[in-house]
Amino acid sequence: MIHETPLGRLSACVLALAGCAAGPDAPDRAEPAAAPGGAAPSEAAQAVTPDAPAGGGWEALAAWAEGRNPALMAERRRRDAARSRVTAARAFPDPELQQGLYLERGPADMDRARARIGVMQPVPWLGTRGLRGRVAQGEAEAALARLEAARWQLRGRVAAAWLELRYVERAAGITDEALGLVADAERVARARYRAAAAGHPDVLRAQVELARLENALASTRDRRRSALAALNALLDRDPAAELFPAGEVRPRPPAADEVALRALLYASPELAVPRWEAQAAREEAGLARREAWPEATVGLERMDMVEADSREDPLALTLSLRLPLWEGRTGALRREARSRYRAARAEVAARRRELEAALEASLYERRDAERRADLYGRTLVPKAEESLAAVRRAYETGTAAFTDLVDAERLLLEFRLAWERAVADHETGRAEIERILGRVLE
Numbered sequence: 001m002i003h004e005t006p007l008g009r010l011s012a013c014v015l016a017l018a019g020c021a022a023g024p025d026a027p028d029r030a031e032p033a034a035a036p037g038g039a040a041p042s043e044a045a046q047a048v049t050p051d052a053p054a055g056g057g058w059e060a061l062a063a064w065a066e067g068r069n070p071a072l073m074a075e076r077r078r079r080d081a082a083r084s085r086v087t088a089a090r091a092f093p094d095p096e097l098q099q100g101l102y103l104e105r106g107p108a109d110m111d112r113a114r115a116r117i118g119v120m121q122p123v124p125w126l127g128t129r130g131l132r133g134r135v136a137q138g139e140a141e142a143a144l145a146r147l148e149a150a151r152w153q154l155r156g157r158v159a160a161a162w163l164e165l166r167y168v169e170r171a172a173g174i175t176d177e178a179l180g181l182v183a184d185a186e187r188v189a190r191a192r193y194r195a196a197a198a199g200h201p202d203v204l205r206a207q208v209e210l211a212r213l214e215n216a217l218a219s220t221r222d223r224r225r226s227a228l229a230a231l232n233a234l235l236d237r238d239p240a241a242e243l244f245p246a247g248e249v250r251p252r253p254p255a256a257d258e259v260a261l262r263a264l265l266y267a268s269p270e271l272a273v274p275r276w277e278a279q280a281a282r283e284e285a286g287l288a289r290r291e292a293w294p295e296a297t298v299g300l301e302r303m304d305m306v307e308a309d310s311r312e313d314p315l316a317l318t319l320s321l322r323l324p325l326w327e328g329r330t331g332a333l334r335r336e337a338r339s340r341y342r343a344a345r346a347e348v349a350a351r352r353r354e355l356e357a358a359l360e361a362s363l364y365e366r367r368d369a370e371r372r373a374d375l376y377g378r379t380l381v382p383k384a385e386e387s388l389a390a391v392r393r394a395y396e397t398g399t400a401a402f403t404d405l406v407d408a409e410r411l412l413l414e415f416r417l418a419w420e421r422a423v424a425d426h427e428t429g430r431a432e433i434e435r436i437l438g439r440v441l442e
Contacts, residue, residue, distance in 0.1 A: 058162035058431070061235065062155040068236045069154055075147040082136070082143035090133035093122040098301070118301030118318065125295075131287050138280025145272035148438060152269065154234065156435030160428050161231035165243070167424040168227045171417055172220045178413040179213045181388075185405055186210060188396060202402035209406050258363055261433065261441075265359055266352075269438040274351050278344035281337070288337035292330045295322040359436050366429035369422045376419035384412040 066072060099117045186206035193203050229239035265271070299318040324330050388408040394400035434441055 058159045058427075061162055061231075062158040065154060065158050065235050066151060069234060070236055072147075072150055072154055075143075075150045079140070079143040079147045082140040086133060086136040086140050089136035090129050092129065093124065095122075096120040098299075115304040116301060117304075118299050118316075120297050120299035120318070120320075122295065122297045125290060125293060128287070128290055131283055131290070134283040135280050135287065138276050138283060142273050142276035142280065145269045145276055148269035149273060152435045152438050156431045158231070158234050159431030161227065161234060163424040163428050163431075165224065165227040165231055167420055168220060168224045170420045172217060172224065174413065174416045174420065175213060175217045175220055178409060179210065179217060181409055182206060182209050182213055182406075185392070185395075185402075185409070189402060192398075205402055205406060209409075261363070261437065262356075262359065264437045264439065265355055267438070268355060268436060270436070271348070271351055271355060274344060274347040278341065278348055281341040281344040285334070285337035285341050288330075288333045291333050292324050292327075294324065296320070297322075355436055359433065362429050362432040362436060366426055366433065369426035369429055372422035373419060373426055376415055376422060380415045381412070381419055384408070384415045388412050 097117075097119055099115070101115050186203065186209075189202040189206045193200060225240070228241075228243065231243065232239050232241050297320045299320070301316045301318055303314050303316075388405075388411075391400050391404050391408040395402060395405045430441060
């Protein structure tokens with residue numbers, strides 16, 4: 001048998017060494033046990049309690065969602081995978097073990113070899129492994145920036161969903177209050193009708209307004225289910241899972257002047273993603289140029305000779321070269337790498353313009369919402385409340401028409417809803433600016 005010869009013993013030793021080298025990395029890490037039915041348990045669900053935090057506003061919910069949202073968890077895993085590729089890219093190529101047997105020999109072949117064994121090692125050019133490592137490092141940095149951008153995007157989406165839920169809840173409360181005011185007006189109209197101080201049309205007009213507000217209230221309460229489901233989806237909760245009532249929100253003053261905010265845009269994680277991708281593409285172009293270089297493989301080979309002393313078995317040092325003769329292939333690889341790099345640079349410029357436009361739109365929306373909140377909160381709502389009180393007194397004394405009372409109540413409802421909408425829009429705009437810049441506005 002071959003393993004009983006000196007060549008066989010050398011083969012067994014090489015195989016044993018290869019097994020020892022591969023031993024520590026051979027077993028894969030065990031995956032989490034699958035839940036009944038074949039679905040693996042959510043990592044985030046095991047890490048946090050199922051109940052959302054009470055109070056604290058949307059910031060507390062956003063921080064809680066970062067450890068639970070499945071999409072963000074997937075980005076973390078992609079980042080981990082990209083980090084692992086850096087070590088693999090910088091590693092030295094694995095050697096190859098070659099072994100051969102001569103199956104046929106003639107009478108004159110007694111002095112010839114009957115078997116051979118060798119180890120071949122590819123030897124990359126100096127700097128090639130560093131280039132591969134830099135390509136993988138650029139992709140890992142892009143994955144990290146993509147994770148950070150996804151985290152800020154989740155934060156902005158949680159803010160928008162929470163503020164929408166709060167607005168719907170406030171709108172339902174305001175509509176319910178308006179319904180109570182119209183119900184009181186309807187009772188006054190009935191009383192005046194019984195006293196012959198008002199006509200029956202006033203009662204009918206009040207009943208029509210009651211029906212309109214009841215429908216608006218039912219629609220708003222039904223809309224809350226949709227808003228709650230949208231927020232729960234971001235928190236990885238059941239669509240109907242309840243949350244604590246949203247607290248009060250007041251427009252906060254601008255954190256910094258807009259010129260300073262525009263300057264912060266260029267440190268945005270969303271802009272860092274294409275930048276790192278462009279850097280990786282540039283290093284990849286360097287690798288593509290090296291495809292036109294010969295690639296060397298060195299080896300050591302021993303032959304097992306027939307009826308020869310083991311000390312006389314010849315030992316040979318071998319060298320093989322990969323010759324890149326087909327210019328069509330290598331030229332196509334270089335052109336592909338250059339095109340990828342240029343595309344990545346164009347993507348940086350395009351993304352920068354998109355973020356600049358998005359920032360300007362968010363700054364405008366915040367300014368507009370701030371103006372509306374100030375107008376409705378400081379002027380229109382108080383004036384509408386005064387107007388409703390005056391018209392109500394005038395109607396009870398018979399100096400104002402019922403239509404004037406209905407119009408005043410509608411105007412107050414419209415102004416209060418518009419004020420709540422402006423407050424929600426202002427805070428949503430602030431969260432969107434934070435999402436674009438990738439930082440909290442102090």
